[in-house]
Amino acid sequence: MKSTSLxxxxxxxxxxxxxxxxxxxxxxxxxxxxxxxxxxxxxxxSTPLAKDLVGRVSAYRSADVRARVSGVLLxxxxxxxxxxxxxxxxxxxxxVIYQAALDSAKANLAAGQATYVNFHNLAERDRKLRPxxxxxxxxxxxxxxxxRSGAASVKQLQAAVESxxxxxxxxxxxxxxDGRAGQQQVTEGAIVGNGAADSGSSSTLLTTVDxxxxxxxNFTVSAADLDRLRAAQAAGNVSLSDQGKTTVKVTxxxxxxxxxxxxxxxxxxxxxxxxxxxxxxxxxxxxQRRLLPGTYITITANLGELxxxxxxxxxxxxxxxxxxxxxxxxxDGNVARKNVTADNLAGSNFIVTSGLSSGDQVIVSGLxxxxxxxxxKAAPFDxxxxxGEQGPPAAAGHAAGGKQ
Numbered sequence: 001m002k003s004t005s006l007x008x009x010x011x012x013x014x015x016x017x018x019x020x021x022x023x024x025x026x027x028x029x030x031x032x033x034x035x036x037x038x039x040x041x042x043x044x045x046s047t048p049l050a051k052d053l054v055g056r057v058s059a060y061r062s063a064d065v066r067a068r069v070s071g072v073l074l075x076x077x078x079x080x081x082x083x084x085x086x087x088x089x090x091x092x093x094x095x096v097i098y099q100a101a102l103d104s105a106k107a108n109l110a111a112g113q114a115t116y117v118n119f120h121n122l123a124e125r126d127r128k129l130r131p132x133x134x135x136x137x138x139x140x141x142x143x144x145x146x147x148r149s150g151a152a153s154v155k156q157l158q159a160a161v162e163s164x165x166x167x168x169x170x171x172x173x174x175x176x177x178d179g180r181a182g183q184q185q186v187t188e189g190a191i192v193g194n195g196a197a198d199s200g201s202s203s204t205l206l207t208t209v210d211x212x213x214x215x216x217x218n219f220t221v222s223a224a225d226l227d228r229l230r231a232a233q234a235a236g237n238v239s240l241s242d243q244g245k246t247t248v249k250v251t252x253x254x255x256x257x258x259x260x261x262x263x264x265x266x267x268x269x270x271x272x273x274x275x276x277x278x279x280x281x282x283x284x285x286x287x288q289r290r291l292l293p294g295t296y297i298t299i300t301a302n303l304g305e306l307x308x309x310x311x312x313x314x315x316x317x318x319x320x321x322x323x324x325x326x327x328x329x330x331x332d333g334n335v336a337r338k339n340v341t342a343d344n345l346a347g348s349n350f351i352v353t354s355g356l357s358s359g360d361q362v363i364v365s366g367l368x369x370x371x372x373x374x375x376x377k378a379a380p381f382d383x384x385x386x387x388g389e390q391g392p393p394a395a396a397g398h399a400a401g402g403k404q
Contacts, residue, residue, distance in 0.1 A: 034374075034376050035366060035369035036366065036377045036378075038363070038381035039364060039379065040312065040380075040381050041359060042361075043310070045311065047306050048302050048305055049240075049302065051221070053219045053299050053301055054219065055219035055248075055296070056217070056297075057215050057217055057284075058218055058294075061177050061210070062211070063177045064205055065090060065173060065175065065205070066203040066204060067173065067203050069167050069170040070191070071095075072093065072190070074092045075188050079181075080182070080184055081180065083181070085178050090181065090207065091206055094171065095168055095172075098164065102167075108160065109158055116150030116151055116153065116154050120151075126143040127140065179209040181207055182209070182210070185204075186205075210293055212291075213285065214284055215284050216284070217250070217262055217283075218281050219280055220272070220275065220279055221277060222278075237308060239304045239305045239307070240304040241304045246264035246282075246301065246304075247263060247264075247302045248301050249299065250284065250298070252297060253295070258291070260284060262283055262299075265283045266280065268280065311349040311351060312342070312352050312362055313381070314349065324355075325337050325339045326352075326355070328361055328362050340352045340354065341353045
């Protein structure tokens with residue numbers, strides 16, 4: 001009887017122990033908390049519409065210096081590669097032939113003037129005699145005709161003298177514009193010109209003068225891009241600047257920023273059929289002559305202003321075969337993927353034109369610790385924190401498999 005009473009408490013204790021063990025096995029180990037991520041809240045705003053392009057520098061004015069008369073080139077007066085002023089003598093051509101031609105023209109003019117004086121005196125005498133009928137009307141008409149012919153001949157000879165003077169002046173070849181003179185193309189002693197007083201492009205090229213301040217920057221914009229911008233302007237999403245208000249910032253080949261901004265001064269009205277682009281040109285000051293024609297530079301053209309866009313740090317935008325996307329922490333605390341359009345930069349941020357909504361909590365740091373559909377704890381993004389400080393180390397292994 002005594003042994004039966006002892007076995008009953010022991011059996012009860014065993015059953016309680018088994019129940020406690022079963023309850024602990026059902027709960028399992030405690031779950032890790034959701035990873036902490038740094039987020040920025042998306043806010044719609046306006047931002048400058050900037051586009052990075054490649055431009056080529058060209059001279060504001062470029063003038064060929066050519067021989068306008070034929071002869072032997074005597075000497076070069078200017079120093080190659082230096083700045084010259086309009087009207088400054090650059091070359092001298094042998095003037096002997098042209099001086100002789102001028103002297104001959106002057107002599108012919110003097111003879112013509114003497115002949116005119118003789119005709120004039122005869123006509124004056126006949127005009128006095130005609131009222132008394134000492135001469136016939138036909139004689140007076142002939143005298144006056146000779147007088148007029150002599151006057152016309154004098155004018156013709158005067159023009160010949162002026163032409164000879166011009167040809168003689170062309171033996172001193174001067175700079176047509178202010179600018180920097182180039183390399184001499186013909187050496188002293190060579191025969192230049194082609195026998196015409198003003199032979200144009202077929203005459204001998206002596207050198208070239210380029211005006212370097214200001215300069216032109218030539219670049220192109222895709223006609224398709226421009227059409228999209230105009231459509232966006234019609235929809236109210238973009239405000240395009242007028243031609244005179246469109247500015248251009250220049251990045252030099254070494255990566256440094258040029259200290260002068262340019263202004264758009266020309267926009268083509270036709271599309272190049274070979275490239276599908278429109279030619280544009282900006283005017284750029286160059287007081288230090290730092291830029292030279294022919295240089296390729298990177299320019300940032302401020303074409304206007306974008307409306308209702310989001311500026312998102314570059315680290316928040318990822319790309320895969322589908323395209324650009326961002327991860328956001330939703331109202332339910334879970335991570336969601338949002339496909340976005342982010343083709344341009346504004347400083348260190350991407351300009352997101354579609355895909356986000358105001359108030360979205362965009363994940364910037366801790367992306368490696370989360371995956372879509374899983375919970376995450378959002379905290380304001382701190383750019384001063386190191387990447388590993390935004391989330392707990394325990395979650396790193398879980399998130400590694402979630403990054404696509």
